[in-house]
Structures are given as C-alpha cells and as structure tokens.
Amino acid sequence: MKAVVYNGPRDVSVKEVPDAKIERPTDVLVRITSTNICGSDLHMYEGRTDFEKGRIFGHENLGEVVEIGSAVDRIKVGDMVCLPFNIGCGFCRNCEAGLTAFCLTTNPTPGVDGAAYGFADMGPYQGGQAEYLRVPYGDFNCLRLPDDARDPQKQLDYVMVADIFPTGWHATELAGVKAGDWVVVYGAGPVGLMAAYSATLKDASKVMIVDRHPDRLKLAEQIGVIPIDDSKVNPVEEVLKFTNGKGADKGCECVGYQAHDPQGHEHPNMTMNNLVKSVRFTGGIGVVGVYIPQDPGSPDQMYKQGKISFDMGLFWFKGQHIATGQANVKAYNRHLRDLIHAGKAHPSWIVSHNLSLDEAPEGYQHFDTRDNGWTKVVLHPTH
Ligand SMILES: NC(=O)c1ccc[n+]([C@@H]2O[C@H](COP(=O)([O-])OP(=O)(O)OC[C@H]3O[C@@H](n4cnc5c(N)ncnc54)[C@H](O)[C@@H]3O)[C@@H](O)[C@H]2O)c1
Numbered sequence: 001m002k003a004v005v006y007n008g009p010r011d012v013s014v015k016e017v018p019d020a021k022i023e024r025p026t027d028v029l030v031r032i033t034s035t036n037i038c039g040s041d042l043h044m045y046e047g048r049t050d051f052e053k054g055r056i057f058g059h060e061n062l063g064e065v066v067e068i069g070s071a072v073d074r075i076k077v078g079d080m081v082c083l084p085f086n087i088g089c090g091f092c093r094n095c096e097a098g099l100t101a102f103c104l105t106t107n108p109t110p111g112v113d114g115a116a117y118g119f120a121d122m123g124p125y126q127g128g129q130a131e132y133l134r135v136p137y138g139d140f141n142c143l144r145l146p147d148d149a150r151d152p153q154k155q156l157d158y159v160m161v162a163d164i165f166p167t168g169w170h171a172t173e174l175a176g177v178k179a180g181d182w183v184v185v186y187g188a189g190p191v192g193l194m195a196a197y198s199a200t201l202k203d204a205s206k207v208m209i210v211d212r213h214p215d216r217l218k219l220a221e222q223i224g225v226i227p228i229d230d231s232k233v234n235p236v237e238e239v240l241k242f243t244n245g246k247g248a249d250k251g252c253e254c255v256g257y258q259a260h261d262p263q264g265h266e267h268p269n270m271t272m273n274n275l276v277k278s279v280r281f282t283g284g285i286g287v288v289g290v291y292i293p294q295d296p297g298s299p300d301q302m303y304k305q306g307k308i309s310f311d312m313g314l315f316w317f318k319g320q321h322i323a324t325g326q327a328n329v330k331a332y333n334r335h336l337r338d339l340i341h342a343g344k345a346h347p348s349w350i351v352s353h354n355l356s357l358d359e360a361p362e363g364y365q366h367f368d369t370r371d372n373g374w375t376k377v378v379l380h381p382t383h
C-alpha cells in the first residue's frame, strides 16, 4: 500500500510499504478515505521528537471497515468509522474511567501510559496517512458513523472527531467552561479554533482568541470570536480590556512547547504565563497544547529538560487551577458525532485543503510554515 513516511526533519515522502493487516483477532482493518495532518505531526515532522525514520504518520483517521478479526463482534465490514487518535484497550483501570488517552496496556514502552497511531513515544502503531490502517481492539476503538459519512462534505466534519474537535472540547472541559463564561484561547491553529468553537457551542458569552496569523484569526471571527493579533497589541492587556480589567473566567492553551513570539523566537513559557495574567482570580486553565518531558532540540536551555520558568507566585496568588494532557477522545466523540449528524456542529469550516495522498509532502510543507490560507489539510488516500 502507499503511505506517508517520515525520512527525517522536514522530509516526508509517499512510499510503497507492506500492507496493514489483521494481526490479532480483536483487530479491524480500515480503508482510509480521510486523514488529517495535525499540528502534533509538525512537532515530529520538524525533528523535535524521536519519531523513527521510515514510520508512517497519521493519527486523525476515518474510513470504511474492510476486514474484521475473528473476535470482533460489534463492528462489521462496510461500516464507516472514525478512529480516536488514542488507542485504548477498554479493560484497564484508566480506560474504564474514561481516560483512554492514558491506557495502561496498549503502550509497551516502560513508564509511558497511552498509545496513538503514528505518534512519537505513543507505542509502535503505524499511522493512517496510508491506504489502510490496522485498528487494535476494533470493537472498543471504532466510532460507527451514520450513512451521511459517505457524503464527502459531511465526512470532513466527521473526520475532525478523530482528534481536534474532541481536543478543543477537552481544553474547555479542563478549563471548566460553563454557559455565560468569558473565555480566552491562546493559539488559533486547528486545535485553538476548535476550542473557541466548543466554548461557543457551550454558550460562552464572550470568546477571545490570540494568534498572529490573519487567516486563522479571520476564521475565528466568522463564528463570532474576538480576534486578538499579538503582533500588533499586547494580548494580555487586550484581554483585560475586554473583561473589565478582571481577566477571562477560563483560558485554553492550544499552542504547546513550541510557543514563540511573532518574530519566531521560541519561548516555551510564553502562553502559560500569558494565561496566568489573562485569566481572572480563581479562574481555570486547560492545557491541550503539547509539552514533552525532554526536548534536546529546544533553543531554550531549561526546556531541553522539559522545564519552563512559570509564574507560580502569581498563579497561586490568583487562586487559579490548571489541568493538562492528551484528550480522551472517547469521552466526547459520540456526542460530537451526534451534534454533526443533527446539523448542530460543522467543524469542517476550518478545512482549507483536500489533497490526494501523493500531495502529502507539499501539504506538510505549507502547513508547517503556516502559509496563509493553510489552516487544516485533509488527505484522501482512497475514495
Ligand atoms: N492534547 C491533545 O490531545 C492534542 C491533540 C491535538 C493537538 N495537540 C497539540 O495542540 C497544539 C496545537 O495544534 P494545532 O494543530 O492547532 O497546531 P498549529 O501549530 O497549527 O497551531 C498553533 C498556533 O499557535 C500559534 N502560536 C504560536 N505561538 C503563540 C503564542 N505565543 N501566542 C499565541 N499563539 C501562538 C501559531 O501561530 C499557530 O497558529 C500542538 O501542540 C499540538 O501538538 C494536542
């Protein structure tokens, strides 16, 4: 089969690789019709993780089931399914508690809980930017989709349920967003836009988003979110201005450890400290932007060991709370699917490019440089 393979920093190509296949009786084999490029892929693409050369990328996957293992009961050949980026077992303590991002059995790496497709340090699983994908524990991990998932436009909505829609939703859950809240989101990439969208769906009364890419800020504006361009204004002062000098009730971090200033210099503590300043006393902060335990490639001396200089004093003084981590996609994906099916959510409004698998290298290149108009790229390996 054809697949998007990592060759080294900023170098991917589409190659012939051995076909994905059923390896265990609980597996399901999916023919991939839509698979997204994610900001998380970019950390790996840029060589800022230990992602292995020759491995297949792709953790935001949707397609049609073409084969099932002998121990699969619920999922049938022909089902359209969306796969959470997390691979859970369904029977460990964390999966039972709904914390499928931290499954205790699917990642064989000692000391690491949680697995995902085509993801550094998240187990040996291949990604789905390929014609076929092996899905472990298919009955547990496949989210069945209604028939309208075969409609190409609707499919773009559903494929956002593999990761970024639930992840944006998770950011608002971690922050504790409730109806009526004032919310600030740092980062207007796909994840930040989905966090702002989720806050809007939860009836937040005011949502602000900070970034410096006009195209991304413009998309946010389309759903009634207040855009804040930090290349032109001080984002903290601007948030305070919109919140009677008090700060937002809740804040979402949707940038991660490669946070940088508008000139491009990385400051891994930048968004965290801006959030502490932008959120009111006793407010909540949800962090879904990725931070990693070691980052030898960081230009920041402290962050090479995964440490940041955090405004602990102000954070404590303001009585804020913070929650973090990968999104437990299965905790939300049924509900978000049903919102889409009912026509009440349209997360595909951020999709800018639909490409064939062969066009993946240019998709990576443009999305990585955050070129104007490249907000979210969906690859279509098969139809
Ligand atoms: N927790 C999870 O489960 C999960 C899932 C998916 C993605 N992620 C992570 O979420 C983060 C965002 O993903 P994405 O796909 O939106 O990526 P992205 O890289 O396209 O978007 C990040 C955005 O942040 C902006 N930015 C950079 N520095 C900033 C700063 N100091 N202030 C404000 N904005 C700033 C950039 O301009 C960019 O638009 C990544 O770290 C990704 O790995 C986490």
Ligand SMILES: [Zn+2]
Binding pocket: 038, 039, 040, 041, 059, 060, 085, 163, 164
């Ligand atoms: Zn992703």
Ligand SMILES: [Zn+2]
Binding pocket: 088, 089, 090, 091, 092, 093, 094, 095, 096, 102, 103, 104, 105, 106
């Ligand atoms: Zn588990």
